[in-house]
Amino acid sequence: MVEENKKLSEMLxxxxxxxxxLQNHLMDLMSTKNPNKGSPSxxxxxxxxxxxxxEDNTNNNDRVIGGYAESSSSEEADWCNKxxxxxxxxxxxxxxxxxxxxxxxxxxVKDGYQWRKYGQKVTRDNPSPxxxxxxxxxxxxxxxxKVQRSVEDQSVLVATYEGEHNHPHPSQTEAILGSNRGATLxxxxxxxSISSSGPTITLDLTQRGTTTHGVKRxxxxxxxxxxxxxxxxxxxxxxxxxxxPSFKSALAAAISGRIFPHSLVNK
DNA sequence: CGACTTTGACCAGCGC
DNA sequence: GCGCTGGTCAAAGTCG
Numbered sequence: 242m243v244e245e246n247k248k249l250s251e252m253l254x255x256x257x258x259x260x261x262x263l264q265n266h267l268m269d270l271m272s273t274k275n276p277n278k279g280s281p282s283x284x285x286x287x288x289x290x291x292x293x294x295x296e297d298n299t300n301n302n303d304r305v306i307g308g309y310a311e312s313s314s315s316e317e318a319d320w321c322n323k324x325x326x327x328x329x330x331x332x333x334x335x336x337x338x339x340x341x342x343x344x345x346x347x348x349x350v351k352d353g354y355q356w357r358k359y360g361q362k363v364t365r366d367n368p369s370p371x372x373x374x375x376x377x378x379x380x381x382x383x384x385x386x387k388v389q390r391s392v393e394d395q396s397v398l399v400a401t402y403e404g405e406h407n408h409p410h411p412s413q414t415e416a417i418l419g420s421n422r423g424a425t426l427x428x429x430x431x432x433x434s435i436s437s438s439g440p441t442i443t444l445d446l447t448q449r450g451t452t453t454h455g456v457k458r459x460x461x462x463x464x465x466x467x468x469x470x471x472x473x474x475x476x477x478x479x480x481x482x483x484x485x486p487s488f489k490s491a492l493a494a495a496i497s498g499r500i501f502p503h504s505l506v507n508k
Numbered sequence: 509c510g511a512c513t514t515t516g517a518c519c520a521g522c523g524c
Numbered sequence: 525g526c527g528c529t530g531g532t533c534a535a536a537g538t539c540g
Contacts, residue, residue, distance in 0.1 A: 358513055
């Protein structure tokens with residue numbers, strides 16, 4: 242049972258990340274004004290401890306993993322609300338609770354991303370060490386993660402995510418590159434690629450409904466900010482997600498977890 | 509050999 | 525100004 246909960250937690254974690262990433266990308270597509278999202282480089286962020294407190298609770302995006310209780314504003318204040326928000330308050334803060342084996346001392350939260358640990362600290366309010374991670378999947382990804390055991394329940398890991406990934410979820414990257422490269426997205430020929438500047442979807446609208454083997458036409462004439470294009474993207478992404486059985490099962494688990502939280506974690 | 513982890517030192521913000 | 529604290533750096537160690 243504990244094992245099942247653990248697996249479910251990990252599945253939910255990945256699902257939430259997928260969903261969040263998808264949301265982010267949709268938002269990016271909808272607002273085509275700042276393709277680079279204006280995220281400063283990691284080097285630029287370093288030594289900017291002023292910015293460290295620029296977390297905006299209004300953007301909190303708490304997530305529930307394994308049916309565990311979500312974060313509260315009181316605890317959030319202790320974690321993330323040291324200072325009022327600044328111009329950099331766009332960075333999103335989200336928290337994830339992960340049920341783990343009590344015997345498992347690793348401060349590891351599997352969410353599908355690649356993380357590089359850059360520090361560990363014992364904080365005053367919690368005897369458990371807090372681990373600091375940076376996203377290493379993309380060199381320019383500004384996302385940071387803090388992982389610490391819950392004070393109340395040592396078997397629960399609390400992961401705090403800061404910022405937004407400026408790259409797709411690794412599983413999505415694989416899916417895109419694997420299944421959609423040079424293939425069709427739905428019924429429209431297209432290709433997807435990941436570059437340093439971000440994900441790129443190329444539509445070949447000149448080949449409607451026909452096979453286009455070996456023909457990859459970049460279509461610069463297509464206005465990617467047009468409502469039609471955006472609508473198409475959303476529909477295709479939703480369609481792809483809905484076709485994914487693992488996503489559906491994970492979603493069902495998430496919903497049941499919301500409704501019957503005690504069926505997942507006996508707390 | 510490159511990527512990752514560990515860990516002590518350092519820095520900046522904050523309260524007194 | 526000083527001490528405390530959280531967050532980050534970076535050298536050394538570890539691993540595949």
